[in-house]
Every structure is written in structure tokens, then in C-alpha cells.
Amino acid sequence: MKNFLASLAVGAAVTALAAGSAYAQSGSVANAVGGYSFDDAAKEADGTKGFHSNDGVLTFAIVTHTAGNGFFDPVYAGALTAANLIGAKILLLGSESPVDDPARAIEITNQILQDPNLDGLIMTTPQAGAYDDIVRAAEDLGIPIATTNSFDGGILNRNGISHTGQDASAAAIAGEALVKCLMDNGVEGGSIVLPNSTAMGNIEVNNRVSSAYGAIVAGLQAAGKLDAFTVDAGPEGVGVDADPNDPVNAIVGLFESRGDVVGAFAGNNVFTPALAQAVAQTGMTGKICAYGFDLGPAQQEALKAGNLTGALGQQPFLQGFWPVMQLYLEIDRGISAANLDTRAQLVTKDNVAAVGKRFEN
Known part of the structure; x- marks a missing residue:
């Protein structure tokens, strides 16, 4: 019994010590090494x-x-x-x-x-x-x-x-996802188009398309499938020229002119909703790996409906x-x-x- 009571006493002492050390917050830092207090340093400057x-x-x-x-x-x-x-x-x-x-x-x-x-x-x-x-x-x-x-x-x-x-290089994430989509679906070949309009003067969008294009080519090459696909991002690799004032019909026209489109990427909030509408209008929902940019209401609805396979948000x-x-x-x-x-x-x-x-x- 004495040993049991002694053990209880030791346990109580350890518990009290632990509680006391918690309140003491061992290792806390109250002032900067330079001598000033952090409370003062956290205040807004008088002239701000x-x-x-x-x-x-x-x-x-x-x-x-x-x-x-x-x-x-x-x-x-x-x-x-x-x-x-x-x-x-x-x-x-x-x-x-x-x-x-x-x-x-x-x-x-x-x-x-x-x-x-x-x-x-x-x-x-x-x-x-x-x-x-x-x-x-x-x-x-x-x-x-x-x-x-x-x-x-x-x-x-x-x-x-x-x-x-x-950074525009993040568009490569969509390019990689597009290739994975094609491989997962067992697609053996066809055209992949990347519509854009350099007339809009948005260098950032041009760079996104270029990054996605590079990732698609690299992904297909790594899979040993590049020769089976035609990846079209225009002569300069920044997009197939499309009319930003009539983007849906422009993309529908791309689909119809190629006749074998299995994948597409759009690099901004103009062409991505248009890509989704073109997919729906041509009856290609669920039959194409379609990726775009931004996550506005139109993109979210298109993802839910299956007219877009994926879209990149930029926070x-x-x-x-x-x-x-x-x-x-x-x-x-x-x-x-x-x-x-x-x-x-x-x-x-x-x-x-x-x-x-x-x-x-």
C-alpha cells in the first residue's frame, strides 16, 4: 500500500510539474535580439x-x-x-x-x-x-x-x-493531363488543337498555350505516340488563330476542318467557355479530352456537364x-x-x- 501511495504522489507531482511548465511556456521569445519588443514592432508606423x-x-x-x-x-x-x-x-x-x-x-x-x-x-x-x-x-x-x-x-x-x-509555365499541367486523358481512354491517334488569338495582344496567354503545347508534345513522345497525333498550335506554337469575337464558331470550324479532333486546349476565359460550347454543339461531349483555363461559372458548368474534361484555376x-x-x-x-x-x-x-x-x- 505504501508503494502504491508513493507512486500516486510521484504521479501527481509530475502532472503538476507538467502543468506548471505549460503555463511557463518554456522557450518563448518576448523580445527581439536587437532589444525591441515584438509588440512595438508589430504596430503600424505612425506616418503610414x-x-x-x-x-x-x-x-x-x-x-x-x-x-x-x-x-x-x-x-x-x-x-x-x-x-x-x-x-x-x-x-x-x-x-x-x-x-x-x-x-x-x-x-x-x-x-x-x-x-x-x-x-x-x-x-x-x-x-x-x-x-x-x-x-x-x-x-x-x-x-x-x-x-x-x-x-x-x-x-x-x-x-x-x-x-x-x-507563371505561364503552369499551363503544362493541363498539357500533361490532356495526354493522360488520351492514354487512359485508349485513343490511338488524331488531331489536338490549341485555339488562340495573338491579335488580343496578351503575351501571358500566348505563353500558356506554348507551355501546354510543349507538354503535350513531350508527353506523347514519352509515350511513344507522337507520330500518331497531329498537335496544332499554329506556326509559332502559340495557338491556331481563332476569332475572339466569334470564338465558338471559330472552334467549331477547327473541329470540322480537321475531322479527327481528339483533344483541345484553350488558354483563357475567352476561348475556354467557347471550347465547351463547341464540344456540346458538335456532339463531342465525352468523346474528346478538352482542357481550358480559369474556373468561372461557365467553366464550372461545363465541367459538371462533361463538355470540359479539366480546367486550370490560378487562385x-x-x-x-x-x-x-x-x-x-x-x-x-x-x-x-x-x-x-x-x-x-x-x-x-x-x-x-x-x-x-x-x-x-
Whole structure:
């Protein structure tokens, strides 16, 4: 009995010691090695709210090249979420067109730069080489810039401007999936088409098509099947030319002219819904490996109906959220050019139901 009571006493002491050590939080760090407290370091700088416009509130604008088709809705939602977190004001701006309209976006951007309350600018840059004057104007005004979604690698002061977006090479994920779809379905040969329009001037989309094309060719070659397929991405590997103003009929025309299409890839929010409609109109639902880009309502419905086999999402909520935070960090902390690659999310009929939660499509 004495040994049993002794064991209980030791157990109680160990339990008490463990509880005490939990409250003590052994290993916790209260102050920085430099001597300052983390509580002080986590506070906003005194002059942040008075930056540039000196009106007591940070005002940022985000300008996109197409606000008319729904793709940028979660981008705007992400920007507003971030602005609310830091107590900033966000102006949601963009071309009203349902197709890419860089010229209109540039016009809007030049207008908003004249707003005396503006403290920071976020813009998409799909038309390579068209934004240097905007960067110069913003620098002259003392307004920091962050770019999002589409990437212009040659923009003035590129290495000093943060970018949030998906690297175009992520489109290879769709190319690989398309080849796997063909092999899983036992397809022995046929045509694979990649419709696009270089007239839209979107270098990012061109690079996506090129990346998907490269992955398709490499995948078929690795499977020893390349000679059995015709992979058509146009003479420059950036897409078979198709009319962006009538994309459905353009793709239907491609299908009919080839006569043996077994696979297709579309690289943006213009041609992907059109690809799905073309598949449905030609009675090819379930008979073709059709992959596209973005995860708007049209793409989600097409995946559910089987008119698209898969689509790549580029996490657009992050493309609105992070640039706002980046501008804030640049103003408050002096942190600049911290890029974020939002990568790609392959969505199929099997997991499309999980997409769209909390307005992230």
C-alpha cells in the first residue's frame, strides 16, 4: 500500500510539474535580439495612414483588363478583403469589356493616377511594353505600383515592382493531363488543337498555350505516340488563330476542318467557355479530352456537364489579396518586389463541387 501511495504522489507531482511548465511556456521569445519588443514592432508606423495623400486613409486602386466576364470578380473580392484588414480604401476598376481590352484598362489607369487621394496602384499588364509611361508617371507622383495576374517581364523597373500571378509555365499541367486523358481512354491517334488569338495582344496567354503545347508534345513522345497525333498550335506554337469575337464558331470550324479532333486546349476565359460550347454543339461531349483555363461559372458548368474534361484555376483571390498587402508592406515596412506565384489548380468533374467556396473561383 505504501508503494502504491508513493507512486500516486510521484504521479501527481509530475502532472503538476507538467502543468506548471505549460503555463511557463518554456522557450518563448518576448523580445527581439536587437532589444525591441515584438509588440512595438508589430504596430503600424505612425506616418503610414498619412502616406502620399496625407488624408488619414490609404487609398489603393486595382485596374484589370476585363471586368466584364466575371474572372476578376474573386480578384476584386480578395483586394477588398485585404483592404478591410488593414483599414484601407480600395477602388475596383477595369475595362467593362467581356474580352481582353488592355487599351481601355490603360486609359482607366491614366485617369486614376490623377486622383489626388490615390496612395497606391495595382494593375494587370497583359500587353507587353505598354506600361512604361504609367510606371514613370506613378514614380514622379510618388505612388508605388504592384502588378497582378498578367506579367510583363520587360516593364520599367521590373525588379523593383512586386508581381502576383501564375507563371505561364503552369499551363503544362493541363498539357500533361490532356495526354493522360488520351492514354487512359485508349485513343490511338488524331488531331489536338490549341485555339488562340495573338491579335488580343496578351503575351501571358500566348505563353500558356506554348507551355501546354510543349507538354503535350513531350508527353506523347514519352509515350511513344507522337507520330500518331497531329498537335496544332499554329506556326509559332502559340495557338491556331481563332476569332475572339466569334470564338465558338471559330472552334467549331477547327473541329470540322480537321475531322479527327481528339483533344483541345484553350488558354483563357475567352476561348475556354467557347471550347465547351463547341464540344456540346458538335456532339463531342465525352468523346474528346478538352482542357481550358480559369474556373468561372461557365467553366464550372461545363465541367459538371462533361463538355470540359479539366480546367486550370490560378487562385485569383490571391491575385487581389496579395498586391494590396504588398503595397501596404512597401509603405509601412519598406518591403518591395516580394513576388507571389499563385500556381495552378487542376479541376475536373470529380472535384469541381469544391470550387467556388467563399467566392474563390
